[in-house]
Amino acid sequence: MEKVRMTTPLVEMDGDEMTRVLWKQIKELLITPYVELKTEYYDLGLKHRDETDDQVTVDSARAALKYGVAVKCATITPNAQRVEEYGLKQMWKSPNGTIRAMLDGTVFRAPILVNGVRPTVRTWEKPITIARHAYGDVYRNSEIRIPGAGKAEILFTGEDGQEIRQTIFDFKGPGIVQGIHNLDSSISSFAHSCFQYALSVKQDLWFSTKDTISKTYDHRFKDIFAEIYEKDYRNAFEAAGITYFYTLIDDAVARVVRSRGGFIWAVKNYDGDVMSDMIATAFGSLAMMTSVLVSPTGQFEYEAAHGTVTRHYYRYLKGEETSTNPVATIFAWSGALRKRGELDGLKDLQAFADRLEKATLDTINSGVMTKDLALLHEDGVQGVNTLEFLNSIAARLAG
Numbered sequence: 001m002e003k004v005r006m007t008t009p010l011v012e013m014d015g016d017e018m019t020r021v022l023w024k025q026i027k028e029l030l031i032t033p034y035v036e037l038k039t040e041y042y043d044l045g046l047k048h049r050d051e052t053d054d055q056v057t058v059d060s061a062r063a064a065l066k067y068g069v070a071v072k073c074a075t076i077t078p079n080a081q082r083v084e085e086y087g088l089k090q091m092w093k094s095p096n097g098t099i100r101a102m103l104d105g106t107v108f109r110a111p112i113l114v115n116g117v118r119p120t121v122r123t124w125e126k127p128i129t130i131a132r133h134a135y136g137d138v139y140r141n142s143e144i145r146i147p148g149a150g151k152a153e154i155l156f157t158g159e160d161g162q163e164i165r166q167t168i169f170d171f172k173g174p175g176i177v178q179g180i181h182n183l184d185s186s187i188s189s190f191a192h193s194c195f196q197y198a199l200s201v202k203q204d205l206w207f208s209t210k211d212t213i214s215k216t217y218d219h220r221f222k223d224i225f226a227e228i229y230e231k232d233y234r235n236a237f238e239a240a241g242i243t244y245f246y247t248l249i250d251d252a253v254a255r256v257v258r259s260r261g262g263f264i265w266a267v268k269n270y271d272g273d274v275m276s277d278m279i280a281t282a283f284g285s286l287a288m289m290t291s292v293l294v295s296p297t298g299q300f301e302y303e304a305a306h307g308t309v310t311r312h313y314y315r316y317l318k319g320e321e322t323s324t325n326p327v328a329t330i331f332a333w334s335g336a337l338r339k340r341g342e343l344d345g346l347k348d349l350q351a352f353a354d355r356l357e358k359a360t361l362d363t364i365n366s367g368v369m370t371k372d373l374a375l376l377h378e379d380g381v382q383g384v385n386t387l388e389f390l391n392s393i394a395a396r397l398a399g
Ligand code: NAP
Pocket: 073, 074, 075, 076, 077, 078, 096, 286, 287, 303, 304, 305, 306, 307, 308, 309, 310, 311, 312, 323, 324, 325, 326, 372
């Protein structure tokens, strides 16, 4: 059989621990037998990041900007214990943070649904994708504990000396105040990433804030989204048969719970922090959650939402067998290959991505899965180890 050809390389960002082991197995068993794989390889494994003074992370992000599609393995974010374990020169920053900053991107997280593992919310039939704004608000606040009676004010002093002043509160006794901010440029990038992603997956986009209460701050988010939609995306949305829908955050929560799923829900930073954990947990397992970073100019970086599964890796190093779920990492590959296929007009490559996902889902739906999923399954199935699971998918792909 002839292998599927590629024209532009994928940016391949290798990673750490158990997911690095899965990475190699996925490529060997599920991809290279069928695809003449073209990648520009960057080793983001912690050892190599340290050797290159983290330059490799920056280079890989530049490559993602250049080529437009990347696939990333989970990576260790060093802490004090890792500095010791790997003898690091310094506590390097999170690669995901570095890449997100360079792409100015937004992360979209979506669960993969399978038969037998039903969402806690009965009505959900399709995935709900959460998009969280990743700048400012309460995560970059300044706070004061007010010791006693006195006036708290907000003061803006422009570079030209202009002053804008407002009373926050006339305190009669002790209390607290908080100042938060955001930037038109950051909100605009967030909006562009959301509209771009909605078009790329052809799903409706919802956006919610609390603009009735926060008439200037949250209202600015609402206005920026509305302006960008009208100016740059309305026509494309109508042509794609999808809609942009704004509603209040509390109304959105009620609608999300009553919905059947199948849309993207964009939210401010704090709302996203809270709601993404709610959505992920209600859908089932972190090992079934995909993640894609989308830049405002339409570059895509695909990965699994989970980490490097350290506990399994230590068992693997001792020669013990593990049942680590590779599904989200497989879907990172299929997502990236499909997007590469779309951008390069390669129907075969897109079709292969579909086949790989179908073979994976069919395997699970036939009752073969790793232990984390088996534990959640309604019919009490027996879990298999990682390699048995991957071989089972490989057999379906070959058949
Ligand atoms: P983790 O790797 O996501 O694993 C936490 C636990 O969740 C595992 O011990 C395992 O539970 C379960 N789990 C996660 N993924 C699984 C899978 N594919 N199959 C089966 N079980 C799975 O999180 P962590 O242990 O907190 O972090 C480990 C390392 O990953 C850290 O160094 C962190 O910096 C890094 N990290 C990287 C990323 C990223 O690159 N995107 C994201 C998060 C964390 P059981 O042990 O109970 O089986």
